[in-house]
Amino acid sequence: MNRVTIAILALLAPIAMCAQGVKIEFFTPSVVHVVKYPGQPVTPESKVIIAKPQEVKLTRKGSTTSSSELTVKLDEKTCCITFLDAKGKVLLREKSHTFTPLNQTFTLDKGEAIYGLGTIQNGKMNRRGEHKRMEQSNLEDFQNVIQSIKGWGLYWDNYAPTQFDDDARGMSLTSEAGDVIDYYFMYGGSADGVIAQMRFLSGDVPMFPLWTYGFWQSKERYKTAAETESIVDKYRELQVPLDGIIQDWQYWGSNYLWNAMDFLAEDFANGKQLIKNVHQKHAHFMISIWASFGPQTQQFRELDAKGLLLPIETWPQSGISHVWPPIMEYPSGVKVYDAFSPEARAIYWKYLKKLYDYGTDAWWMDSTDPDFFNPKESDYQHPVTGGTWRSLRNAFPLETVRGIYQAQRKDDRGKRIFIMTRSSFAGQQHYGSNMWSGDVASSWEMLRNQIPAGLSFTLTGNPNFNTDIGGFFCGSYNTKGSGSAPKNPQFQELYVRWMQYGLFCPVFRSHGADAPREIWQFGEPGTPVYQSIKNLIDFRYRLIPYLYSTASQVTNNNFSYMRPLFSDFAADKKVWDMTDEFMFGRSILACPIVEAQYTQEKIIKEDAMTGWNRKEVTGESAEQADWTETKTATKYLPKGANWYDFWTGKLYKGGQNVVLTTRFDQVPMFVRAGSIVPLGPVMQYVGEKPWDNLEIRIYPGADAEFSLYEDEGDGYNYEQGYYSNIIFTWTDRTRTLHISARQGGYKGMLLDRKFTLVLPDGTTKTIDYNGNQVTVKL
Missing domain, CATH: 2.60.40.1760 (glycosyl hydrolase (family 31))
Incomplete structure (x- = not known):
């Protein structure tokens, strides 16, 4: 022994x-x-x-x-x-x-x-x-x-x-x-x-494709293939960056064909061509799949014959898809599959492979909780593979997500797996998934709740979290008729502030019901709300070198993207329960505005079921707002570091509240003294422009180090060592920046490039870099 x-x-x-x-x-x-x-x-x-x-x-x-x-x-x-x-x-x-x-x-x-x-x-x-x-x-x-x-x-x-x-x-x-x-x-x-x-x-956290860190557009739902494709066209026409388009449910047709995993609806006659067209526009395609099947699907019949369907009541409850509340006289017959069964998971992938063959880039795995309505004791006692529904209930999302990840890894076609899912259990970070927080209501209270919810999720070992920007149910803001919320200043303010929070999530994604969320719904180019959204999307692309380098640290060194302040400043008891600020990576302090400043805060109480009842809004009129006004907000700077205002370069001492002058089109954010932050170019999609002249922002006041990570951007060659790191080291005492020789390499990497070094006082210097070490005194 x-x-x-x-x-x-x-x-x-x-x-x-x-x-x-x-x-x-x-x-x-x-x-x-x-x-x-x-x-x-x-x-x-x-x-x-x-x-x-x-x-x-x-x-x-x-x-x-x-x-x-x-x-x-x-x-x-x-x-x-x-x-x-x-x-x-x-x-x-x-x-x-x-x-x-x-x-x-x-x-x-x-x-x-x-x-x-x-x-x-x-x-x-x-x-x-x-x-x-x-x-x-x-x-x-x-x-x-x-x-x-x-x-x-x-x-x-x-x-x-x-x-x-x-x-x-x-x-x-x-x-x-x-x-x-x-x-x-x-x-x-x-x-x-x-x-x-x-x-x-x-399990560790695999790398996601580089393009997933760009901007995503979605809504509940694009109802034709032509509409889905037109969204990409419009973003390209307006020159607003976009990397992902999402096709939500019912592309399969009726509820009796629920989750058939094929384009069976008349308005999606050629789904394969749709995906091809999206790719030709330099965008990526994600599609909705579920953990349940309608009785007319091939999957249902095969799983049912093997006893691999559960009797629980799930979504959708009625076979009539266009009426709410559900007409229970016409039950859908939809059933959840036994994800605990290896055989059931294999059947699931066998049919999903058709969408994979069409060229689908990523999976939107909805209702992986799964939805479970009117639970009965007999439901909980129902046997599933390896136990009962009660004994294994909470592990369902883990098993169904793991099934897709493992099957696709065996059928590797050079795409990293990216799964966005509504639910998660411990260990799910190991299986290529990012969780979103469900069908949250469009309210300031719910926006405030997303920050601690996401941080709490991160603290369980799962770093990948995002939310429906603007909240899912926004019907209460439709004061001028169906879909009018984006013209309502109350919703406009909420949406922009939610988007400013979303800037600091690993996935930056606009989605929701009751009203469309595309940028042009909020006004014409150049108008204040439109321009605020456009500036945020542009800035997200500038942050991608920082974000992708952080992703490599998540994978290789157990870092997290979104970090509660006590992760770095545990000695400061004032941050132990702070819910409106967090670290974004090691260097950036995110301080989003989470209270209404320009309009009246609307109090909305909805859950994920009542929200589907599209309520008519009466007796309200949309107020006006002057988006050009400046406001003030008080934010706390953690003790243990000094902090630069990202936008002004002003240096503050940590351990104090500061009163900031805020703008509608700008999110308060700070950078820790002793940091290096790389910024990339604005681009229409990831890969449009090379990172051949990154801006390297240096924040003095302490020694700093940053490792710029780059790889092929997709595929799993990085697991075999095909990637590079360039290490930037700032010595504060001598005001010297040392850039290491490039470590490692990969196919297609830049051999020669420039770096533009920028200090908060405006000092700028551009240097050439060919892979050999360089030392610069500033």
Whole structure:
């Protein structure tokens, strides 16, 4: 036996004085797997954990086992565990546990902040005092990952609906199904450290195609192939950048053909040609697919014959597609497939392959929660592959997304997989998916909620998050008839501010119902609202070199795009529960405006079902707004750094509130002193122009380093080492910039280029670069 086995076995068997068995297994010096079982020893098979235990040198003294990073103490009377760091500081204590119901309760420190769990839409970051039943839904998704300001994390490896509670009795997790308590304790020392441990356990984050970081346009829904193609044409005509167009549902025809995965509707007679035409316009094509099938589809018939459909009530409830509310006398017969079955996943891909053969670039996997209406006890007890619907419910999005990713990787055609999905479970970051936050209502409150929801999602190890810019349901702003919201100043202000937030999300995507969202819907070129949107889209393309380099750090070094401020400034307690600011990568402090400044804030309460009832709006008139006025906003600059206003270059000391003069067409943002930020050219689509003269912005005040990452932009050759890094190092004391020799290479890379160096005071210098190191004094 190796050392790890010997050391672990001392704790594998039930302790004599314990009423139950306890298994404590060190995966690494800082990750411990705990299993408690009431009967015979059990080693559960995880759907999430793909790592294997490493060889870890351990020492044992009585019921205490230690690695170089952690000490685990087992109380032999209560079977409760205490986790301590290498210096003996208590990190987390178990308080009690039961098996019926399946519950584990922990004791937290007074004032200890905890984070994560998933996209909870209540506007909070800190989960202290939270009581939440965690079951996947349209608007909220859960990953069972918690982390503490003290630097520890916990993954609860259970897929049933689970109740999370934190109150005077402790922090507890209570699952509705399961035979054993099964969790992983991770000590990372920081938010980044916990994320790194979670990704070690459940998988890293593959690179997305470079083009996915451009601008996406969508709506619910383009109703003909000609309309879909015309949107791309109009963006090109107006010279507004665009990289992705999305075809939402019903291109397949009636609800009885729901999700047939083919262009069967009369107005989509030649879907293959549509995709080809989009590609010829230098855009990419994403299409809506679902986890359910109508009774007239080939998929339904094949899955049904094999017993691989679930009896749960799902969307759409009626076969009549154009009437709301649903006419239940004509049930759709649509059923969700058993995504837990390898055979069902293979059938799913067999039919989806037709759209892949047509040239589809990316998948919009909708309702991967999946929608589950009027649940009955018999539904929860229905058997699925490997368990019951109750016992596996929350892992559904993981299994269905993983099925597509693995199948497409086997049929690799030089395209990186990009899946946008409505739901997520732990580990899903490993399978090429970006989650959006569901059918959120168009309101300022909901915009405010998206920031902590996205940050909380990121803290579970999943870095890829986005929202429907402007909110999905905007019907309450249609004050001058159907679809008039983009002419209503109340919606215009909300949309532009939501877009300014979206600028800092990994995917920058406009989508929604009730009114179209294309830029020309908001006015003519040159008008204030139109121009504000245009400037934002242009600026997004300038940020792509910074964003894509951050993406490489996400993949290779466990970084995150969207970072709660305590990730970098944990010593500043003022940021522990901050919900309106965050770091975008390591250098940029995003401070979006999330309150109305030019119009009256409209209070809207809608859920994902009532929003579909297109309410007529009466008794309201759209107010006017002077978009040229300047306003003020107060923002906090974290302690521990000094900050440059991105737009003015003014330097502020951290640890203070600052009152900013704000503009409608500009999002407040700062750059940390001691940063290097590369900016690219404005282009109509990714790849239109080479990055042969990037602007390299240098922010003095501290030493800085930035690694400019480049690769082929698509395909998986980067996994074989085909990429390059150019490392920029700023030495503040000597005001010297060192540019390294280019490291690595790939087919088609630039051999000679220029860099234009820019300081906040306006100092500018352009240099030639041919791959050899350069040193410049500024």
